[in-house]
Amino acid sequence: MTNTSEIFSPDFHLSFADLCASANIKADYIIELIDYDIIMPISGKIPQEWEFNLNAVTIVNKAARLHRDLEIDWADIALVLNLLEEIDQLKSENRQLKLQVERLNFTHSFKQ
């Protein structure tokens, strides 16, 4: 059976409580992640006013997995996540540039 679902598009913002519930992680740990700049609220000065991008849930889940499975400290996780993101960006750019080079090098030959 095919269902439709309640959908939140990329510009949907999560409250602090939403983020804790969605990532299923205690508030104290989320605050620790914020202290280490692993995630940052996009607006609000106190937890009750904080708003987060949807991506924050993915980052929190990834940080939690790295902390749990590889026993990486929070301070190091910030660095690991930054480097992983940079690798992804560079790979994407590299893929894009390779494609463009292939298009420019492609030689058309036809008989007159």
Add this chain to the structure above:
Amino acid sequence: MEFKDYYAILGVDSEADDKAIKTAYRKLARQYHPDVSKHLNAEEKFKEVSEAYEVLHNSEKRAEYDQLRLARNRGFGSRNWQADAGFNAEQSFDSTHSGSDEDFTDFFNSIFGSRNRSSGFQRSFYEDLNSRQGNDLEMELPIMLEDTLADTTKTIEFTIPHYDEQGHAHDIKKSLKVKIPAGIKDGEPIRLKGQGGPGQGKAANGDLYLHIRLIPHPLFDVEGRNLTITVPLAPWEAALGTKITLPTLSGKIHLTIPPNSQSGKRLRIPGKGLRDKQGTGDLLAILKIVIPQVTTDDTKQLWTQLSAKAGFNPRTEWSN
């Protein structure tokens, strides 16, 4: 059910001490963790390694497992380990989800039960385990560039691996219609509330996060919200100028190539790029002069005449 040799999985011998087991786990976990590894089947391999470590670093579980292993090696095991009914998620997309008992195989669950993970981290880090919200699922959703121009609906199918309280596998198959908003970018997430793993007890289901992946287009490349297309031109078209029919994401248009166009020149066609919140980007037509194969004497003669009359030295900068 296939018997799993947890010692072989971690690459340690059966007499290995806790330190050796931990060292072996850390090395393999770094190698195969799905968040950092690009190995093929990294996720499956990591689950296997985690499961082995879960048993071997816990003295009680290790003793129980050693007994079974010994009994099996002597050929009178109390269980029949013949049928291979190992874990098989059969998911339509690559997906990762928060660590849970669902990551473990039937083999583990048949020995230790499905709710028997010992990690202190799990207990302290996550909210109450007994009424825990279902796991979030993350999947990639590949879409065509054309799909980003207007709101689009896609049907996705996926399977959520799930174990009941008794440790029996009951995979949940789902089919969902998902609205993809216009202007979505590569890597952006869409959250589908309640479509992830089932919650325990009265807890809510997890959510499903779809990460958009733009499939490379055979003609167009993406530069921010602009698109580029390479336009092959004959030398005389570049020299004299011409009118061509140019494909765009939303149909064909006519494009005038001005006389004396150099290879690499970019012609901007406004409003034919990708949509985003600020509006619509442009299409950049990158000119590329292509030399035909000279196959007849007539053509060769014409090139020779042109060479003599043009008096053109493309390498004047070198003569200084």
